[in-house]
Amino acid sequence: MSTLTVLEPATEAVLAVIPRADAEAADAAVARARAAWPAWREVAPADRGRLLHRIADALAASAEALSVLEARNAGKPITDARSEIGMVIDTFRYYAAAPERHTGETIPVGGGIAMTFREPLGVVALITPWNFPLNIAAWKVAPALAAGNCVVLKPAELTPLTSLELERIALAAGLPEGVLQVLAGPGSTAGTRLVEHPDVAKVAFTGSTTVGRRIAAAASETIKRVTLELGGKSANVIFADADVAAAAAAAPSAVFGNAGQDCCARSRILVQREVLDDFLAQLGEHVRAIRVGDPLDETTVMGPLISAAQRETVASYVPSDAPVAIRGEAPDGPGFWFAPTVLSPVRPDDRAVVEEIFGPVAVIVPFSDEAEAVRLANDTIYGLSGSIWTNDGAKALRVARAMESGNLSINSNSSVRVSTPFGGFKQSGVGRELGPHALESFSEVKTVYYATGATG
Numbered sequence: 001m002s003t004l005t006v007l008e009p010a011t012e013a014v015l016a017v018i019p020r021a022d023a024e025a026a027d028a029a030v031a032r033a034r035a036a037w038p039a040w041r042e043v044a045p046a047d048r049g050r051l052l053h054r055i056a057d058a059l060a061a062s063a064e065a066l067s068v069l070e071a072r073n074a075g076k077p078i079t080d081a082r083s084e085i086g087m088v089i090d091t092f093r094y095y096a097a098a099p100e101r102h103t104g105e106t107i108p109v110g111g112g113i114a115m116t117f118r119e120p121l122g123v124v125a126l127i128t129p130w131n132f133p134l135n136i137a138a139w140k141v142a143p144a145l146a147a148g149n150c151v152v153l154k155p156a157e158l159t160p161l162t163s164l165e166l167e168r169i170a171l172a173a174g175l176p177e178g179v180l181q182v183l184a185g186p187g188s189t190a191g192t193r194l195v196e197h198p199d200v201a202k203v204a205f206t207g208s209t210t211v212g213r214r215i216a217a218a219a220s221e222t223i224k225r226v227t228l229e230l231g232g233k234s235a236n237v238i239f240a241d242a243d244v245a246a247a248a249a250a251a252p253s254a255v256f257g258n259a260g261q262d263c264c265a266r267s268r269i270l271v272q273r274e275v276l277d278d279f280l281a282q283l284g285e286h287v288r289a290i291r292v293g294d295p296l297d298e299t300t301v302m303g304p305l306i307s308a309a310q311r312e313t314v315a316s317y318v319p320s321d322a323p324v325a326i327r328g329e330a331p332d333g334p335g336f337w338f339a340p341t342v343l344s345p346v347r348p349d350d351r352a353v354v355e356e357i358f359g360p361v362a363v364i365v366p367f368s369d370e371a372e373a374v375r376l377a378n379d380t381i382y383g384l385s386g387s388i389w390t391n392d393g394a395k396a397l398r399v400a401r402a403m404e405s406g407n408l409s410i411n412s413n414s415s416v417r418v419s420t421p422f423g424g425f426k427q428s429g430v431g432r433e434l435g436p437h438a439l440e441s442f443s444e445v446k447t448v449y450y451a452t453g454a455t456g
């Protein structure tokens with residue numbers, strides 16, 4: 001049997017060796033899911049909701065163990081891991097209320113009654129990245145199950161451990177066999193097979209824009225439903241009339257959180273020229289104060305990168321002649337460490353300004369006025385997230401409406417919540433997760449006309 005070796009990024013030590021799922025395992029999982037679906041879709045909505053609550057209860061009972069496992073496997077600070085596992089539980093609770101509220105409509109037509117139903121799709125494949133492993137899995141699994149689908153979840157091969165735990169916990173909580181299966185295997189084998197499989201009705205993918213393009217093309221062969229949550233290069237726009245101290249204090253976590261491996265990272269910091277020097281001075285103090293180190297230390301703010309390959313990629317954006325304006329700390333020794341880094345001044349065509357780095361590297365881009373801020377913010381193939389800092393409320397809303405991005409925050413860098421839709425404009429993706437929108441994308445509208453002989 002072939003295996004997957006899972007590393008701990010903070011130490012480079014082996015954390016686990018697990019069976020590796022390839023294309024044949026994907027075929028078998030889809031067949032089991034297909035067999036489980038007729039019974040699962042018939043489970044009464046209230047019972048499906050109760051089951052999702054039981055999964056949430058069981059996750060809550062294991063929350064600390066899951067947090068430690070996530071922190072070790074993904075290299076994220078334990079305090080971040082705890083809040084992510086908290087969101088996982090909240091996501092199951094939110095969608096536990098959904099089955100009984102997944103209503104249709106009646107529509108007035110001549111000769112009878114037209115009504116709509118929200119039908120489950122069948123077997124859905126959920127493919128997730130390594131940066132927020134269980135969190136992003138929950139965003140997909142909970143609404144998919146709530147809508148009555150059977151799920152095959154393929155986590156990233158670097159971070160499969162908490163997803164495997166989710167499968168175990170959900171089955172122990174009473175989810176029927178075959179309704180949720182986790183395939184720990186590579187994208188190139190297990191992933192591609194799920195995307196090609198004729199019995200998979202939908203692929204919900206979170207990952208890079210490059211792989212997302214491939215998945216969209218492959219899924220078109222069988223006209224699968226596809227939602228794509230892809231990369232980003234989000235702007236943090238700071239106007240001169242903002243609370244500059246608050247913006248400078250908040251900017252580091254908005255880009256160096258999760259060691260910059262965050263699709264919402266505000267990695268382009270746009271600053272109005274009048275306050276540029278003041279902002280940079282304050283930002284420098286905050287960046288140098290970031291505690292980078294052991295993910296299990298309660299005081300750690302930033303952990304390592306996920307892998308040696310990721311560190312090499314990130315380092316390529318900071319060559320020896322790069323304009324490093326601010327550099328924080330990073331431990332020596334084993335572990336895939338990279339110090340938080342701010343580049344300024346940068347050329348507009350610098351790779352670090354244009355491409356998603358997915359590491360702790362930010363660029364500073366000065367602007368003169370509102371029109372230039374909007375032009376620069378939108379000057380990217382991406383459109384996932386972003387922030388606007390100003391004390392002028394009308395300007396904040398004007399800029400928010402003008403920015404081509406799916407998730408924005410004003411005087412804050414927080415834009416992800418269980419109850420609100422999340423997703424990207426442009427090449428950051430297709431469709432929305434979370435909130436009521438996710439439920440819609442895991443179901444299909446059916447219209448039924450019932451002739452009653454009535455007129456009008």
Ligand code: NAD
Nearest residue numbers: 128129130155156187191192207208211229230231232263
């Ligand atoms: P990735 O695209 O390399 O891999 C994501 C997943 O896809 C993994 O499970 C991988 O095994 C699988 N995969 C790879 N090739 C595949 C193929 N041909 N067919 C099917 N599956 C395949 O991404 P990553 O490196 O794990 O994650 C980083 C990327 O994810 C970044 O670009 C980041 O911006 C993005 N991301 C986006 C969001 C969002 O919500 N928009 C959230 C987190 C991460």
